[in-house]
Amino acid sequence: MTEIREVSVDELRHLVSERALEGDTMLLNMGPQHPSTHGVLRLLLELDGEIVVSCVPDIGFLHTGVEKNMEAKTYQKAEVMTDRLDYLNPLGNNLTYCLAVEKLCEIDVPPRAQAIRVILAELTRLNSHLLWLGTSGLDLAAMSLFLYCMREREKILDIFEMVSGQRMMTTYIRPGGLWRDVPVEFEDAVIQFIDAFPRELDKYHDLLDTNELFIERTRGISIITRDECVAYGITGPILRASGMAYDLRKALPYSGYEQYDFNIPTRTEGDIYARYAVRMDEMAESLKIIRQALNKLPFGPVRSNKRKFVPPPRSEIGTSMEALIHHFKLWTEGFSAPPGSVYVATESPRGELGVFLESDGGPKPYRVHFRTPTFANLQIMPILTRGHFVADVVAAIGSIDIVLGDADR
Amino acid sequence: MGVVTMDERLQLAVNAALERFAASVQEFRGEVTLIVPAESIVELMRTLRDEFGFDQLVDVTAVDYYPRQTPRFHVVYHIRILAKSIVLCVRVPLDGNAPRLSTVEGIYPGANWYEREVYDMFGITFTGHSDMRRIIMPQDWQGHPLRKDYPLGYEEVQYTFNFDQISVRKPHPKD
Numbered sequence: 001m002t003e004i005r006e007v008s009v010d011e012l013r014h015l016v017s018e019r020a021l022e023g024d025t026m027l028l029n030m031g032p033q034h035p036s037t038h039g040v041l042r043l044l045l046e047l048d049g050e051i052v053v054s055c056v057p058d059i060g061f062l063h064t065g066v067e068k069n070m071e072a073k074t075y076q077k078a079e080v081m082t083d084r085l086d087y088l089n090p091l092g093n094n095l096t097y098c099l100a101v102e103k104l105c106e107i108d109v110p111p112r113a114q115a116i117r118v119i120l121a122e123l124t125r126l127n128s129h130l131l132w133l134g135t136s137g138l139d140l141a142a143m144s145l146f147l148y149c150m151r152e153r154e155k156i157l158d159i160f161e162m163v164s165g166q167r168m169m170t171t172y173i174r175p176g177g178l179w180r181d182v183p184v185e186f187e188d189a190v191i192q193f194i195d196a197f198p199r200e201l202d203k204y205h206d207l208l209d210t211n212e213l214f215i216e217r218t219r220g221i222s223i224i225t226r227d228e229c230v231a232y233g234i235t236g237p238i239l240r241a242s243g244m245a246y247d248l249r250k251a252l253p254y255s256g257y258e259q260y261d262f263n264i265p266t267r268t269e270g271d272i273y274a275r276y277a278v279r280m281d282e283m284a285e286s287l288k289i290i291r292q293a294l295n296k297l298p299f300g301p302v303r304s305n306k307r308k309f310v311p312p313p314r315s316e317i318g319t320s321m322e323a324l325i326h327h328f329k330l331w332t333e334g335f336s337a338p339p340g341s342v343y344v345a346t347e348s349p350r351g352e353l354g355v356f357l358e359s360d361g362g363p364k365p366y367r368v369h370f371r372t373p374t375f376a377n378l379q380i381m382p383i384l385t386r387g388h389f390v391a392d393v394v395a396a397i398g399s400i401d402i403v404l405g406d407a408d409r
Numbered sequence: 410m411g412v413v414t415m416d417e418r419l420q421l422a423v424n425a426a427l428e429r430f431a432a433s434v435q436e437f438r439g440e441v442t443l444i445v446p447a448e449s450i451v452e453l454m455r456t457l458r459d460e461f462g463f464d465q466l467v468d469v470t471a472v473d474y475y476p477r478q479t480p481r482f483h484v485v486y487h488i489r490i491l492a493k494s495i496v497l498c499v500r501v502p503l504d505g506n507a508p509r510l511s512t513v514e515g516i517y518p519g520a521n522w523y524e525r526e527v528y529d530m531f532g533i534t535f536t537g538h539s540d541m542r543r544i545i546m547p548q549d550w551q552g553h554p555l556r557k558d559y560p561l562g563y564e565e566v567q568y569t570f571n572f573d574q575i576s577v578r579k580p581h582p583k584d
Contacts, residue, residue, distance in 0.1 A: 011542070011548075014539065015540065060543075060544060060545035060546060060547070063545045063546065065554065067530075068555055068559075068561060071561075072561050103438055104438070106438075230465055231517065231519060232518055232519040233465055233467065233517070233519035234519075244491070246491055248494075251494040252494045340437040340438065341437065341472075341485075341498075342437070342438050343440060343467075343468075343498065345496075352467070354467060354468055354487070356468065356485065356487070360477075366472070367470075367472045369468070369470040369485075371467060371468040371470075371487070375522065375526075376522075378522075379519060379521065379522050408545060409545075
């Protein structure tokens with residue numbers, strides 16, 4: 001029999017104020033099954049009436065041991081686990097992991113694969129921002145917005161399904177390139193989507209920008225300053241909404257982002273509305289990037305020719321003995337990466353997604369660590385909620401755009 | 410070593426670390442790693458932040474080299490100059506016997522959760538930390554999952570001839 005462990009407030013004595021111990025303020029659990037915690041986040045709130053005195057986030061309910069599991073799989077097979085981390089950014093996770101493996105093993109990526117990676121990464125960003133917009137709007141009682149967002153998001157998931165056969169767990173980007181080239185319908189589908197999407201974006205603006213209720217609930221609420229963001233290692237839209245134009249796509253370009261012309265949207269207010277505005281502008285910028293990448297999408301192979309690391313095309317296996325041997329070796333034993341460790345970071349929809357990959361020279365990664373944006377960003381919950389109403393906690397969680405799979409790994 | 414390609418500011422920081430903190434330096438795939446003794450980590454971080462402008466702590470994690478190497482653990486920090494996007498990796502080797510290290514929470518407040526995660530996953534205690542509890546695993550969990558001597562759970566495969574035998578010793582969710 002498993003025993004139920006009693007938790008006393010003594011364990012958390014250092015995190016709550018003196019008044020909680022005297023019974024002057026109330027300790028209240030929010031979550032882990034609260035609908036507005038976007039998954040399984042538990043917040044221990046200390047309340048003085050309806051004002052939040054302190055907030056203690058408790059995470060780990062979605063821990064799946066991804067890092068430990070990856071150590072037991074070969075480099076290619078371990079990639080499947082990356083989809084499951086941040087389930088709203090599957091292609092971005094694939095991309096980050098593959099960039100790390102490519103850096104470790106010095107694998108080149110053909111230009112066509114790089115451009116397709118950029119298109120898909122930006123579509124993933126749109127997909128994630130749409131879900132964020134829908135659900136955080138829903139938290140603030142903007143009901144109809146949710147349905148519009150889900151409808152558009154469905155179109156993006158259809159594109160993912162078209163290229164990879166999967167709507168969410170894609171594993172489409174592979175070390176050295178892509179699983180296979182995109183189907184012929186891909187370009188038309190993406191063009192159709194990005195032609196129609198700006199009108200949708202305007203609709204969302206119309207629904208929220210001048211909505212008195214939305215503005216009241218977001219302006220001046222949960223402010224975080226730029227210095228606090230830097231001290232706590234906050235990245236992504238939260239940092240940009242506090243006035244710092246920092247985006248890894250510009251700062252440390254990867255996968256050919258330096259070829260595209262786009263802006264980094266920023267705001268200076270640092271409140272929930274600023275975070276909303278930054279994300280909305282980011283969607284427009286993503287459309288710009290996708291259009292540019294589509295316009296100059298080069299032709300050519302989508303996989304590197306380094307056969308010691310990248311499997312040969314299917315067509316060669318029947319005719320070439322080397323190809324057959326490489327295929328067999330790669331899918332049974334895997335490839336051996338040179339010993340050493342690398343750190344690669346990309347801009348996920350939520351902020352900096354980093355992969356620390358260490359190899360001991362064998363076919364399995366010795367240590368994989370994900371520096372995930374939600375984990376870092378959730379740390380500021382006490383700052384965001386202190387002195388606000390309980391109802392604002394819901395808005396604050398929405399504005400961080402949390403994905404618990406990302407935080408708990 | 411290919412120090413020619415290193416950024417000037419990074420070079421200055423590395424030189425200072427070599428002179429003042431008995432550090433050694435490694436380069437791999439264009440990434441610079443400092444290896445410093447455990448007792449000087451706080452002072453090194455303070456110097457890097459205040460004198461050389463490494464204003465963001467990107468990540469703290471650890472690697473377990475059991476049983477291949479002693480000292481057993483490396484605690485790995487990544488810090489960055491935001492304005493120039495330069496990342497520096499700092500590694501601290503730690504002995505496997507009751508490993509402990511001073512916290513850098515006083516310099517980078519964001520280290521709080523990262524160090525809790527390292528404690529949870531590797532059992533490395535950070536002295537002076539404000540909230541040294543487990544963060545991801547349940548509070549009453551035994552062991553530290555990312556250590557190399559912590560087993561990866563497997564389920565035994567049941568065949569018709571040994572189905573009942575395995576069923577008896579298999580942990581069931583109802584218990």
